[in-house]
Amino acid sequence: MSITKHNWTKDEIIAIYNKPMMDLLFEAASIHREHHDPNVVQVSTLLSIKTGGCPEDCGYCPQAARYHTAVEGNDLMSVSQVKAQALRAKSSGSSRVCMGAAWRNVKDGPEFDQVLEMVRTINKLDMEVCCTLGMITENQAHRLAEAGLYAYNHNLDTSEEYYKEVISTRGFEDRLQTIENVRKTNVTVCSGGIIGMGESIEDRAGMLVALSTLNPQPESVPINALVAVEGTPMEEEKPVEIWEMIRMVATTRIIMPETQVRLSAGRMNMSREGQAMCFFAGANSIFAGDKLLTTPNPDVNEDMKMFEMLGLNPQKPFTKVSQPQTVEAADSQFAPLGEKPKWSRPGHSIERNLEASTKEK
Numbered sequence: 134m135s136i137t138k139h140n141w142t143k144d145e146i147i148a149i150y151n152k153p154m155m156d157l158l159f160e161a162a163s164i165h166r167e168h169h170d171p172n173v174v175q176v177s178t179l180l181s182i183k184t185g186g187c188p189e190d191c192g193y194c195p196q197a198a199r200y201h202t203a204v205e206g207n208d209l210m211s212v213s214q215v216k217a218q219a220l221r222a223k224s225s226g227s228s229r230v231c232m233g234a235a236w237r238n239v240k241d242g243p244e245f246d247q248v249l250e251m252v253r254t255i256n257k258l259d260m261e262v263c264c265t266l267g268m269i270t271e272n273q274a275h276r277l278a279e280a281g282l283y284a285y286n287h288n289l290d291t292s293e294e295y296y297k298e299v300i301s302t303r304g305f306e307d308r309l310q311t312i313e314n315v316r317k318t319n320v321t322v323c324s325g326g327i328i329g330m331g332e333s334i335e336d337r338a339g340m341l342v343a344l345s346t347l348n349p350q351p352e353s354v355p356i357n358a359l360v361a362v363e364g365t366p367m368e369e370e371k372p373v374e375i376w377e378m379i380r381m382v383a384t385t386r387i388i389m390p391e392t393q394v395r396l397s398a399g400r401m402n403m404s405r406e407g408q409a410m411c412f413f414a415g416a417n418s419i420f421a422g423d424k425l426l427t428t429p430n431p432d433v434n435e436d437m438k439m440f441e442m443l444g445l446n447p448q449k450p451f452t453k454v455s456q457p458q459t460v461e462a463a464d465s466q467f468a469p470l471g472e473k474p475k476w477s478r479p480g481h482s483i484e485r486n487l488e489a490s491t492k493e494k
Contacts, residue, residue, distance in 0.1 A: 141345045141388050146338040150384045154376070158414055161383035165415040168390045174440070175229065175393055175418040175448040177263065178222035182210045182251065183234035183244075189302045190486045191290075192366040193330055193359055196235040199490040202364035209234070209244050215251045219258055225433045227421055228450035229261035231286060231323075237303065238268035238476055241469035245273070246462070249280040253459045256281030261450050263323060268307055268476050271314040275467045278318035281459035283451075284353060285315045286323040292339025295332045297481060304477035312347065321352040321454055325395065328381055329359035329373035337381060345388045352453065353418065354392050356381050358399025366489040373399060375407040379414050386415025393418045393453070405439050412443065 149157070165171055185206025187196045195202035219230045232251060239245055248264065255262045264277060265286035277285065290296060293305045308324075315322055326340045344351060358373040378399070385394050395418035396411050403411075421433040440446070450456070460466075 137350065137390055138388070139346055139348045139350070141342055143335065143338045143342050146341050146345075146384060146388060147334060149387055150334060150338060150380055154380075157380065157383045158410075161386045161414045164390050165386050165417070169393075169417050171412075171417075172445055173417065173448045174412065174445050175395075175452075176227045176421050176436075177229040177231050177261075177395070177418065178218075178225075178227040179231045179233060179420045180215065180218050180222075181235075182215060182232045182248070183208065183236065185235055187235040188237050190300060190483070190490070191302075192299045192483065192486050192489075193327060193362075195362040195365055197365075200364050200366070201489075201492055202362055206235075209247060212247065212250050212254055216254050216258070219255045219260060222421075223258060223260055225421065226437060226447045227260070227433075228448055229263055229283070230255050231263035231265060231284075231420075233265045233286075234267070236267040238474070239266050239270075239273050241273070241471050245276075245469075249276060249462065252277060252280035252282050253461070256283070256457065256459050259450060259456070265323075268303070268311045268474075269314055270470075270472050270474055271317050272467055272470050272472065274314045274318050274320065276465065276469070278320045278457065279460040279465055279467060281457045282320050283454070283457060284321045284323045286353075286355070287311045287315070288325050288327070288355065288357075289340055289343055290326045291330060291332050292336040293343060294339060295330075295336040297479070298483060299330060301479055301481050301483050301486065304479050307476050309343075312351075316349075319457060322347075323353035323355065323395075324351045325353075325355035325357065325397070327357040327359050327398070328377060329361075329370055329399075330367055331370060341385060341388060350389045350392055352392060353395055354385055354389060355395040355397040355418075356385060356416070357397040358402070360398050360401075364489065364492070366483070366485040368489075372402055375403055375410070378403070378407070379410050382411045382416045383414035395419065405442070408439065409443055412445065417448075
Protein backbone atom coordinates (compact mmCIF):
# COMPACT_ATOMS: atom_id res chain seq x y z
CA MET A 134 0.00 0.00 0.00
CA SER A 135 1.44 3.38 -1.02
CA ILE A 136 1.97 5.83 1.85
CA THR A 137 0.55 9.35 1.76
CA LYS A 138 3.40 11.81 1.63
CA HIS A 139 3.05 15.42 2.80
CA ASN A 140 6.39 16.90 1.76
CA TRP A 141 6.25 16.79 -2.03
CA THR A 142 8.48 19.30 -3.78
CA LYS A 143 7.74 21.12 -7.00
CA ASP A 144 10.61 19.35 -8.79
CA GLU A 145 9.32 15.93 -7.73
CA ILE A 146 5.82 16.72 -8.98
CA ILE A 147 7.09 18.10 -12.31
CA ALA A 148 9.11 14.91 -12.79
CA ILE A 149 5.96 12.84 -12.27
CA TYR A 150 3.89 15.06 -14.59
CA ASN A 151 6.48 14.73 -17.37
CA LYS A 152 6.88 10.94 -17.21
CA PRO A 153 6.28 8.96 -20.41
CA MET A 154 2.50 8.71 -20.68
CA MET A 155 2.32 4.92 -20.39
CA ASP A 156 4.51 4.90 -17.27
CA LEU A 157 2.48 7.73 -15.75
CA LEU A 158 -0.82 5.96 -16.44
CA PHE A 159 0.40 2.65 -15.05
CA GLU A 160 1.66 4.20 -11.83
CA ALA A 161 -1.46 6.31 -11.31
CA ALA A 162 -3.86 3.44 -12.08
CA SER A 163 -1.96 1.12 -9.74
CA ILE A 164 -2.12 3.61 -6.86
CA HIS A 165 -5.77 4.29 -7.62
CA ARG A 166 -6.62 0.59 -7.30
CA GLU A 167 -4.80 0.36 -3.96
CA HIS A 168 -7.02 3.00 -2.39
CA HIS A 169 -10.28 3.02 -4.35
CA ASP A 170 -12.66 0.79 -6.27
CA PRO A 171 -11.72 1.62 -9.90
CA ASN A 172 -15.27 0.98 -11.09
CA VAL A 173 -16.99 3.39 -8.69
CA VAL A 174 -17.31 7.12 -9.38
CA GLN A 175 -18.82 9.66 -7.01
CA VAL A 176 -21.46 11.84 -8.71
CA SER A 177 -22.15 15.39 -7.50
CA THR A 178 -24.65 17.97 -8.69
CA LEU A 179 -23.54 21.60 -8.59
CA LEU A 180 -26.32 24.09 -7.95
CA SER A 181 -25.95 27.86 -8.18
CA ILE A 182 -28.14 29.10 -5.34
CA LYS A 183 -27.14 32.74 -5.89
CA THR A 184 -25.84 33.70 -9.32
CA GLY A 185 -23.90 36.74 -10.55
CA GLY A 186 -23.04 40.09 -9.06
CA CYS A 187 -19.83 38.92 -7.40
CA PRO A 188 -17.51 41.81 -6.39
CA GLU A 189 -14.33 39.81 -7.08
CA ASP A 190 -12.18 40.09 -10.23
CA CYS A 191 -11.31 36.40 -10.81
CA GLY A 192 -10.14 36.40 -14.42
CA TYR A 193 -11.91 33.16 -15.33
CA CYS A 194 -15.31 33.89 -13.82
CA PRO A 195 -18.38 35.09 -15.76
CA GLN A 196 -20.16 35.84 -12.45
CA ALA A 197 -17.91 38.79 -11.63
CA ALA A 198 -20.06 41.93 -11.74
CA ARG A 199 -17.32 43.96 -13.40
CA TYR A 200 -17.20 41.83 -16.56
CA HIS A 201 -19.74 42.03 -19.37
CA THR A 202 -20.94 38.46 -19.83
CA ALA A 203 -24.30 36.91 -20.62
CA VAL A 204 -24.78 35.71 -17.05
CA GLU A 205 -28.04 36.90 -15.53
CA GLY A 206 -27.93 37.39 -11.79
CA ASN A 207 -30.56 36.11 -9.41
CA ASP A 208 -31.36 36.40 -5.73
CA LEU A 209 -30.78 33.58 -3.27
CA MET A 210 -32.97 30.56 -4.03
CA SER A 211 -35.60 29.45 -1.55
CA VAL A 212 -35.22 26.34 0.59
CA SER A 213 -38.12 24.67 -1.25
CA GLN A 214 -36.50 25.35 -4.64
CA VAL A 215 -33.23 23.83 -3.46
CA LYS A 216 -35.02 20.78 -2.03
CA ALA A 217 -36.77 20.17 -5.35
CA GLN A 218 -33.44 20.36 -7.21
CA ALA A 219 -31.81 18.02 -4.68
CA LEU A 220 -34.55 15.42 -5.11
CA ARG A 221 -34.15 15.63 -8.86
CA ALA A 222 -30.38 15.16 -8.52
CA LYS A 223 -30.85 12.19 -6.20
CA SER A 224 -33.24 10.49 -8.63
CA SER A 225 -30.69 10.84 -11.42
CA GLY A 226 -27.86 9.19 -9.47
CA SER A 227 -26.13 12.00 -7.58
CA SER A 228 -25.03 11.32 -4.02
CA ARG A 229 -24.00 14.92 -3.29
CA VAL A 230 -25.40 18.40 -3.86
CA CYS A 231 -22.88 21.23 -3.92
CA MET A 232 -24.42 24.66 -3.46
CA GLY A 233 -22.53 27.67 -4.78
CA ALA A 234 -23.22 31.33 -4.03
CA ALA A 235 -21.44 34.17 -5.83
CA TRP A 236 -20.22 35.79 -2.62
CA ARG A 237 -16.78 37.09 -1.67
CA ASN A 238 -17.30 35.80 1.86
CA VAL A 239 -20.12 34.67 4.11
CA LYS A 240 -21.86 37.34 6.17
CA ASP A 241 -23.97 36.49 9.21
CA GLY A 242 -27.62 37.31 8.69
CA PRO A 243 -30.86 36.08 7.10
CA GLU A 244 -29.23 34.82 3.87
CA PHE A 245 -26.68 32.68 5.70
CA ASP A 246 -29.45 31.41 7.99
CA GLN A 247 -31.33 30.40 4.84
CA VAL A 248 -28.30 28.52 3.51
CA LEU A 249 -28.01 26.69 6.85
CA GLU A 250 -31.62 25.58 6.46
CA MET A 251 -30.83 24.35 2.94
CA VAL A 252 -27.99 22.27 4.39
CA ARG A 253 -30.29 20.77 7.03
CA THR A 254 -32.93 19.98 4.42
CA ILE A 255 -30.57 18.19 2.01
CA ASN A 256 -28.78 16.24 4.75
CA LYS A 257 -32.19 14.91 5.85
CA LEU A 258 -32.64 13.58 2.29
CA ASP A 259 -29.64 11.30 3.01
CA MET A 260 -27.46 13.16 0.52
CA GLU A 261 -24.01 14.61 1.09
CA VAL A 262 -24.10 18.40 1.19
CA CYS A 263 -21.26 20.62 0.01
CA CYS A 264 -21.15 24.41 -0.03
CA THR A 265 -18.91 26.89 -1.81
CA LEU A 266 -19.74 30.32 -0.44
CA GLY A 267 -16.42 32.14 -0.44
CA MET A 268 -14.34 32.80 2.63
CA ILE A 269 -15.71 31.77 6.02
CA THR A 270 -14.70 32.27 9.64
CA GLU A 271 -14.21 29.48 12.17
CA ASN A 272 -17.58 30.23 13.81
CA GLN A 273 -19.37 30.13 10.46
CA ALA A 274 -17.68 26.80 9.68
CA HIS A 275 -18.98 25.41 12.99
CA ARG A 276 -22.52 26.60 12.18
CA LEU A 277 -22.36 24.84 8.80
CA ALA A 278 -21.05 21.69 10.48
CA GLU A 279 -23.93 21.72 12.98
CA ALA A 280 -26.43 22.01 10.14
CA GLY A 281 -25.06 18.79 8.65
CA LEU A 282 -22.57 19.99 6.04
CA TYR A 283 -20.47 17.16 4.61
CA ALA A 284 -17.90 19.16 2.62
CA TYR A 285 -16.80 22.73 2.04
CA ASN A 286 -15.26 23.72 -1.28
CA HIS A 287 -12.71 26.50 -1.53
CA ASN A 288 -10.38 26.14 -4.50
CA LEU A 289 -6.80 27.42 -4.52
CA ASP A 290 -7.24 27.88 -8.29
CA THR A 291 -3.53 27.83 -9.17
CA SER A 292 -0.05 28.25 -7.66
CA GLU A 293 0.57 31.04 -5.18
CA GLU A 294 2.90 32.68 -7.72
CA TYR A 295 0.48 32.64 -10.67
CA TYR A 296 -2.50 33.50 -8.47
CA LYS A 297 -1.39 37.14 -8.65
CA GLU A 298 -2.03 37.03 -12.43
CA VAL A 299 -5.58 35.76 -11.97
CA ILE A 300 -7.10 37.56 -8.96
CA SER A 301 -6.32 40.87 -7.28
CA THR A 302 -9.26 41.23 -4.91
CA ARG A 303 -8.39 38.50 -2.41
CA GLY A 304 -5.16 36.94 -1.23
CA PHE A 305 -3.95 33.37 -1.60
CA GLU A 306 -3.42 33.22 2.17
CA ASP A 307 -7.15 33.90 2.70
CA ARG A 308 -7.97 30.72 0.82
CA LEU A 309 -5.62 28.74 3.05
CA GLN A 310 -7.14 30.38 6.13
CA THR A 311 -10.64 29.37 5.05
CA ILE A 312 -9.49 25.75 4.62
CA GLU A 313 -7.89 25.92 8.07
CA ASN A 314 -11.17 27.21 9.54
CA VAL A 315 -13.05 24.31 7.98
CA ARG A 316 -10.49 21.85 9.37
CA LYS A 317 -11.43 22.94 12.91
CA THR A 318 -14.77 21.15 12.37
CA ASN A 319 -15.78 17.67 11.20
CA VAL A 320 -16.53 19.01 7.68
CA THR A 321 -14.40 17.53 4.90
CA VAL A 322 -12.37 19.77 2.58
CA CYS A 323 -12.81 20.05 -1.18
CA SER A 324 -10.11 22.15 -2.85
CA GLY A 325 -8.55 22.08 -6.29
CA GLY A 326 -7.91 24.36 -9.21
CA ILE A 327 -8.11 25.23 -12.87
CA ILE A 328 -5.70 24.50 -15.70
CA GLY A 329 -5.64 26.35 -19.00
CA MET A 330 -5.48 29.90 -17.62
CA GLY A 331 -2.11 30.60 -19.20
CA GLU A 332 -0.13 29.05 -16.36
CA SER A 333 3.03 26.96 -16.77
CA ILE A 334 3.59 23.33 -15.79
CA GLU A 335 5.58 24.73 -12.87
CA ASP A 336 2.46 26.58 -11.74
CA ARG A 337 0.37 23.42 -11.98
CA ALA A 338 2.97 21.66 -9.86
CA GLY A 339 3.00 24.58 -7.43
CA MET A 340 -0.74 24.27 -6.91
CA LEU A 341 -0.37 20.55 -6.23
CA VAL A 342 2.44 21.28 -3.75
CA ALA A 343 0.12 23.63 -1.84
CA LEU A 344 -2.68 21.01 -1.77
CA SER A 345 -0.58 17.92 -1.08
CA THR A 346 1.37 19.48 1.78
CA LEU A 347 -1.84 20.19 3.69
CA ASN A 348 -2.18 17.69 6.52
CA PRO A 349 -4.60 16.07 6.14
CA GLN A 350 -4.80 16.41 2.38
CA PRO A 351 -8.19 17.50 0.97
CA GLU A 352 -10.73 14.70 0.81
CA SER A 353 -11.71 15.95 -2.65
CA VAL A 354 -9.66 17.75 -5.31
CA PRO A 355 -11.54 19.10 -8.36
CA ILE A 356 -9.43 19.46 -11.51
CA ASN A 357 -11.10 21.97 -13.82
CA ALA A 358 -10.23 22.79 -17.42
CA LEU A 359 -10.87 26.45 -18.10
CA VAL A 360 -14.12 27.17 -19.90
CA ALA A 361 -13.26 30.42 -21.68
CA VAL A 362 -16.35 32.62 -21.45
CA GLU A 363 -16.85 35.64 -23.70
CA GLY A 364 -16.50 38.86 -21.76
CA THR A 365 -14.05 37.50 -19.19
CA PRO A 366 -10.34 38.38 -19.26
CA MET A 367 -9.55 34.79 -20.30
CA GLU A 368 -11.95 34.57 -23.23
CA GLU A 369 -9.08 34.10 -25.71
CA GLU A 370 -7.32 31.26 -23.87
CA LYS A 371 -6.97 28.10 -25.94
CA PRO A 372 -8.79 24.96 -24.76
CA VAL A 373 -6.78 22.52 -22.69
CA GLU A 374 -5.59 19.45 -24.58
CA ILE A 375 -7.04 16.19 -23.24
CA TRP A 376 -3.50 14.91 -22.66
CA GLU A 377 -2.86 17.80 -20.28
CA MET A 378 -5.98 16.89 -18.34
CA ILE A 379 -4.99 13.22 -18.17
CA ARG A 380 -1.50 14.14 -16.96
CA MET A 381 -2.93 16.47 -14.31
CA VAL A 382 -5.38 13.84 -13.06
CA ALA A 383 -2.72 11.13 -12.96
CA THR A 384 -0.22 13.33 -11.14
CA THR A 385 -2.85 14.37 -8.61
CA ARG A 386 -3.74 10.72 -8.00
CA ILE A 387 -0.11 9.74 -7.41
CA ILE A 388 0.65 12.48 -4.89
CA MET A 389 -2.75 12.36 -3.15
CA PRO A 390 -3.62 8.64 -3.18
CA GLU A 391 -6.59 8.71 -0.79
CA THR A 392 -8.22 11.84 -2.20
CA GLN A 393 -11.20 11.73 -4.53
CA VAL A 394 -10.05 13.41 -7.74
CA ARG A 395 -12.95 15.15 -9.42
CA LEU A 396 -13.16 15.60 -13.18
CA SER A 397 -14.88 18.97 -13.15
CA ALA A 398 -15.36 21.87 -15.59
CA GLY A 399 -14.45 21.36 -19.23
CA ARG A 400 -15.99 17.93 -19.80
CA MET A 401 -18.11 19.29 -22.66
CA ASN A 402 -14.92 19.42 -24.72
CA MET A 403 -13.82 15.89 -23.76
CA SER A 404 -14.71 12.77 -25.69
CA ARG A 405 -15.92 9.68 -23.88
CA GLU A 406 -12.58 8.10 -24.69
CA GLY A 407 -10.75 11.04 -23.10
CA GLN A 408 -12.89 10.86 -19.98
CA ALA A 409 -12.34 7.10 -19.78
CA MET A 410 -8.59 7.73 -19.78
CA CYS A 411 -9.06 10.22 -16.93
CA PHE A 412 -11.00 7.60 -14.92
CA PHE A 413 -8.26 5.06 -15.60
CA ALA A 414 -5.68 7.64 -14.45
CA GLY A 415 -7.43 8.07 -11.12
CA ALA A 416 -10.40 10.41 -11.47
CA ASN A 417 -13.25 9.01 -9.40
CA SER A 418 -15.72 11.86 -9.13
CA ILE A 419 -17.63 14.07 -11.56
CA PHE A 420 -20.13 16.88 -11.57
CA ALA A 421 -23.35 15.83 -13.32
CA GLY A 422 -26.12 18.00 -14.71
CA ASP A 423 -26.43 20.34 -17.66
CA LYS A 424 -24.71 23.26 -15.89
CA LEU A 425 -21.74 23.88 -13.63
CA LEU A 426 -22.92 27.10 -11.98
CA THR A 427 -23.06 29.03 -15.28
CA THR A 428 -21.06 26.97 -17.80
CA PRO A 429 -22.30 24.01 -19.89
CA ASN A 430 -21.87 20.43 -18.69
CA PRO A 431 -22.86 17.04 -20.20
CA ASP A 432 -26.45 15.96 -19.66
CA VAL A 433 -26.78 13.51 -16.77
CA ASN A 434 -28.41 10.93 -19.05
CA GLU A 435 -25.34 11.05 -21.31
CA ASP A 436 -23.14 10.51 -18.26
CA MET A 437 -25.18 7.49 -17.18
CA LYS A 438 -24.84 6.04 -20.70
CA MET A 439 -21.08 6.54 -20.43
CA PHE A 440 -21.06 4.85 -17.01
CA GLU A 441 -22.96 1.88 -18.44
CA MET A 442 -20.57 1.64 -21.39
CA LEU A 443 -17.52 1.70 -19.08
CA GLY A 444 -19.01 -0.52 -16.38
CA LEU A 445 -18.89 2.29 -13.80
CA ASN A 446 -21.24 2.61 -10.84
CA PRO A 447 -22.22 5.76 -8.95
CA GLN A 448 -20.82 5.86 -5.43
CA LYS A 449 -23.36 5.67 -2.61
CA PRO A 450 -23.52 8.62 -0.19
CA PHE A 451 -21.43 8.59 2.99
CA THR A 452 -19.13 5.85 1.72
CA LYS A 453 -15.93 7.63 2.75
CA VAL A 454 -17.13 9.55 5.82
CA SER A 455 -20.24 8.84 7.90
CA GLN A 456 -23.30 11.06 7.65
CA PRO A 457 -23.14 14.13 9.91
CA GLN A 458 -25.96 14.73 12.36
CA THR A 459 -28.16 17.76 11.84
CA VAL A 460 -28.62 20.14 14.74
CA GLU A 461 -31.74 22.27 14.42
CA ALA A 462 -31.35 26.05 14.50
CA ALA A 463 -33.09 26.29 17.89
CA ASP A 464 -30.56 23.87 19.42
CA SER A 465 -27.44 25.40 17.91
CA GLN A 466 -24.46 25.96 20.22
CA PHE A 467 -22.92 28.50 17.85
CA ALA A 468 -24.67 31.85 17.66
CA PRO A 469 -24.01 34.34 14.85
CA LEU A 470 -21.27 36.73 15.95
CA GLY A 471 -21.80 39.41 13.32
CA GLU A 472 -18.11 39.16 12.53
CA LYS A 473 -16.40 41.54 10.15
CA PRO A 474 -13.11 39.78 9.42
CA LYS A 475 -10.46 41.72 7.55
CA TRP A 476 -9.96 39.48 4.57
CA SER A 477 -7.09 40.81 2.48
CA ARG A 478 -7.35 42.98 -0.62
CA PRO A 479 -3.89 42.74 -2.21
CA GLY A 480 -4.40 45.91 -4.22
CA HIS A 481 -2.22 45.13 -7.23
CA SER A 482 -3.57 45.50 -10.76
CA ILE A 483 -3.98 42.83 -13.44
CA GLU A 484 -3.97 44.45 -16.86
CA ARG A 485 -6.20 41.98 -18.69
CA ASN A 486 -8.74 42.07 -15.85
CA LEU A 487 -8.87 45.86 -16.04
CA GLU A 488 -9.27 45.76 -19.83
CA ALA A 489 -12.15 43.28 -19.62
CA SER A 490 -13.94 45.40 -17.05
CA THR A 491 -13.84 48.48 -19.30
CA LYS A 492 -15.02 46.74 -22.49
CA GLU A 493 -18.51 47.48 -23.69
CA LYS A 494 -21.06 44.70 -23.96
